[in-house]
Amino acid sequence: MTDRQYDFPRPDAQVHFGVFFQGVNHHTIWSDPASGSQLDFETFRQVIQTAERGLFDAFFLGEGLRLRESHGRIHDLDVVGRPDAITQLAALAAVTSRIGLVATQNVTYNDPADLARRLASLDALSGGRAAWNIVTTDNAWTGANFRRGGWLDHEQRYERAAEFVQTAQAVWDGGPQGPADRPEAVRVSGSTLDVSVVPTTPRSPQQHPVLFQAGDSPAGRDFAARYAEVIFSAHGSDLDDALAFAQDIRTRTIAAGRPADDLKILPGTGFVIGDTPKEAEEKARWVKEQQVTPATALSLLGQVWGEDLSTYDPDGPLPAHDPVIDTIGETRGSPRRRQAAGDIARQWRARAEAEHLSIRQLVIAEDRSRGFVGTPAAVAERLIEFVRSGATDGCNISPWIVPSGLDDIVDKVVPELQSRGAYRTEYTGTTLREHLGLRPPVTRRDAGEPAAAVVAR
Amino acid sequence: MPTDQLHVGIEVDGAGAHPAAWRIDPDAARDALGGAGIRRAVAAAENGGATFVTIDDSLTPPATGPATRLDAVVRAAFVAPTTSRLGLVPLVHPATVEPFHLASQLGGLDHATAGRAGWLVGAGPVPGARRALDRPVAEGADLLAETADVIEVVRALWDSWEDDAVIRDTATGRYIDRDRLHAVDFVSGGTGATAGPALRTVPDGVRAPFSVKGPSIVPRSPQGHAVVFAREGTVPAGAADVVLVGFNADRPTAAPDVTGAATVLDLPVTLDTPAATAAQRRADLDGLASDGAGAGFVGSAGDLVELLRGLRGVVTGVRILPSVLWTDLPIVVRDVLPALRVDRAVPIPRPGATLRDTLGLGRPANLFAASGSTR
Ligand SMILES: Cc1cc2nc3c(=O)[nH]c(=O)nc-3n(C[C@H](O)[C@H](O)[C@H](O)COP(=O)(O)O)c2cc1C
Numbered sequence: 001m002t003d004r005q006y007d008f009p010r011p012d013a014q015v016h017f018g019v020f021f022q023g024v025n026h027h028t029i030w031s032d033p034a035s036g037s038q039l040d041f042e043t044f045r046q047v048i049q050t051a052e053r054g055l056f057d058a059f060f061l062g063e064g065l066r067l068r069e070s071h072g073r074i075h076d077l078d079v080v081g082r083p084d085a086i087t088q089l090a091a092l093a094a095v096t097s098r099i100g101l102v103a104t105q106n107v108t109y110n111d112p113a114d115l116a117r118r119l120a121s122l123d124a125l126s127g128g129r130a131a132w133n134i135v136t137t138d139n140a141w142t143g144a145n146f147r148r149g150g151w152l153d154h155e156q157r158y159e160r161a162a163e164f165v166q167t168a169q170a171v172w173d174g175g176p177q178g179p180a181d182r183p184e185a186v187r188v189s190g191s192t193l194d195v196s197v198v199p200t201t202p203r204s205p206q207q208h209p210v211l212f213q214a215g216d217s218p219a220g221r222d223f224a225a226r227y228a229e230v231i232f233s234a235h236g237s238d239l240d241d242a243l244a245f246a247q248d249i250r251t252r253t254i255a256a257g258r259p260a261d262d263l264k265i266l267p268g269t270g271f272v273i274g275d276t277p278k279e280a281e282e283k284a285r286w287v288k289e290q291q292v293t294p295a296t297a298l299s300l301l302g303q304v305w306g307e308d309l310s311t312y313d314p315d316g317p318l319p320a321h322d323p324v325i326d327t328i329g330e331t332r333g334s335p336r337r338r339q340a341a342g343d344i345a346r347q348w349r350a351r352a353e354a355e356h357l358s359i360r361q362l363v364i365a366e367d368r369s370r371g372f373v374g375t376p377a378a379v380a381e382r383l384i385e386f387v388r389s390g391a392t393d394g395c396n397i398s399p400w401i402v403p404s405g406l407d408d409i410v411d412k413v414v415p416e417l418q419s420r421g422a423y424r425t426e427y428t429g430t431t432l433r434e435h436l437g438l439r440p441p442v443t444r445r446d447a448g449e450p451a452a453a454v455v456a457r
Numbered sequence: 458m459p460t461d462q463l464h465v466g467i468e469v470d471g472a473g474a475h476p477a478a479w480r481i482d483p484d485a486a487r488d489a490l491g492g493a494g495i496r497r498a499v500a501a502a503e504n505g506g507a508t509f510v511t512i513d514d515s516l517t518p519p520a521t522g523p524a525t526r527l528d529a530v531v532r533a534a535f536v537a538p539t540t541s542r543l544g545l546v547p548l549v550h551p552a553t554v555e556p557f558h559l560a561s562q563l564g565g566l567d568h569a570t571a572g573r574a575g576w577l578v579g580a581g582p583v584p585g586a587r588r589a590l591d592r593p594v595a596e597g598a599d600l601l602a603e604t605a606d607v608i609e610v611v612r613a614l615w616d617s618w619e620d621d622a623v624i625r626d627t628a629t630g631r632y633i634d635r636d637r638l639h640a641v642d643f644v645s646g647g648t649g650a651t652a653g654p655a656l657r658t659v660p661d662g663v664r665a666p667f668s669v670k671g672p673s674i675v676p677r678s679p680q681g682h683a684v685v686f687a688r689e690g691t692v693p694a695g696a697a698d699v700v701l702v703g704f705n706a707d708r709p710t711a712a713p714d715v716t717g718a719a720t721v722l723d724l725p726v727t728l729d730t731p732a733a734t735a736a737q738r739r740a741d742l743d744g745l746a747s748d749g750a751g752a753g754f755v756g757s758a759g760d761l762v763e764l765l766r767g768l769r770g771v772v773t774g775v776r777i778l779p780s781v782l783w784t785d786l787p788i789v790v791r792d793v794l795p796a797l798r799v800d801r802a803v804p805i806p807r808p809g810a811t812l813r814d815t816l817g818l819g820r821p822a823n824l825f826a827a828s829g830s831t832r
Pocket of ligand 1: 061106214232268
């Protein structure tokens, strides 16, 4: 924490919540008796209905197109296996009426004609509540599940994303608006695709599905600045870091010819709520211990060392030898960022020695909590600080347990935000675009309104 | 496999199965722009006691008529929570969807319906698909081979997780037993370039091979496999669970020559109404647009009841294709199905039963578990 004073350039800004169901990483606790099925529709129904009761903007599903591996074998310590995102969201659309439905979908291993149609179908059936979280994973290891294989050069991933999105926008703009319509084919040609698509899907009440983007590289940020309407970031726990990220995004958004507030920022964030500060801290410690099991501690250590360390004693000391890899984050499907393995190993050993920590204690100490711990009032104040200083527009909450993980937030944090005038007290619109306070899609703005320079060819 | 009871399925896409239906009933075509139409149609079918509905689809619009149509799997999923007994069987064409995604989507539908999903395997050419997908799309004999391969790999992906793969073993910290997950390592037939950017430039008429590594990203579903429906002659013997056979007006109750699968007779239906006879209605429709599927049954509700009674023991079921959905479906539900229920000619699906249970199909053994292979 810092004692720096922050300006509130947006004194009336409102906090927006989404819920991310649910990380396939060790932050998701499956071992507790309260942890429900990761597949039964009932679990999803309960979470989304709790979120809607809490007036959330959106319910969010992630996607990975190949099961994670560690050291050449399927990773077995974390939650794995989830329903197809658009299919599941269509079912959830039928048991909700207002909340947005966000599907993470990849541009390298989908066809724009098919995906644009599926997203528009979800948008039409839900009455304008669909969104697409655009991701670009392009490695050949994932490609082994698809007709084209690993066909795309990594440097071209956002070129593909841009051409894909332009196609989708053109298909959505060109769709039939009445029952007897037969639209013209939409033709888009670029370096990664050359397609001609006859649109079959109508525009929904929000015109286009809302576009989210998750990806943090400079190219990813530029892509977001041009095309996205919400960015799902990983910068939501440290206010200085979040402000720097937001400033960077705003600069890029303006450079892309759009108003700075055209792109909302919702970082993925975890919450631990307690009725007293002490209770919250104790609960946070318990959560961390559930997340970093002995086996997970050895697995996370093994990611840094680049080898299988599962036979080590988790309550014993760190390995004495150096990592066998230069760079971590190469593990297939691993969420870790690329970093120099030797540096991390040296830091970890130094800290373990100085503080007399076992492997598991060290991994727990190093496992950065990505979020907010505290009483409902304290967490509400902190969220308002983030939003009113312009660092974020709220967050995309990752509950560490389902289906109960949102209960404290909806029942305790939301009322604290509402009493401070920083959270809606009812839905004022019916579409996701309205909930988020977004303008019409960039391709559908009237002349005179600020729009992106980008129009589908 | 036919019993003395006859299963009834109903096709519920759009304004009706006749290509001119939308001109008779523009309101139904307008309902197809959102969720109201499909929700109402499946409610009518379920309340009427049907075993399943099929939902027709195509990536590209039909040659004539309105272009508007929402994705069939998405529509099926949308009505999953508002139904409890009805099988939901969207059409997905094997040549226009990635096999890996197809397996995930239908596996997901089976989870969302607690075991009521089916897959109607699309057949025939899809005009415009090559230009829409920027890659060759199999046709003719290649399409038959491609379809067989796609069904095989999709079934393998559905088996790539054994039923008990999620173990949640707190003692060892393992969520899954990874030995119960299996790569499928499938390679299709075909010639020439496989993966890669080169796929875009493969000439028409050449079938490019594809491969799928696996395992699926979706665990095995309640039914193990969604029930695979396919038209006779579009898949190899034994590849489908249910074979759809055409209606022969000259020999309406002749037994189909199909082995190794349940049989369902595809029956276009145009019924008498107080305002017009079925024959008049059919002539009006055919005057607006010609229907390649054949007239099927044209007559009174009472005669349809008699025909269906006569099909007991001949086929496992019929799939009624209402010419004009909101003219013919209500009559089927009000005057045809109740008459058949009275003498137990049709089964009444139980809430919570899987589609396989209702149809009397077994739950498929797992390809990998049965062979004892461990990855
Ligand atoms: C917060 C966050 C969540 C993400 N979630 C997913 C996901 O569910 N599925 C996925 O395939 N990629 C996900 N990604 C990453 C994307 O794969 C991204 O396209 C990839 O990292 C490449 O982009 P980059 O090089 O700009 O980071 C996520 C990224 C971030 C920052």
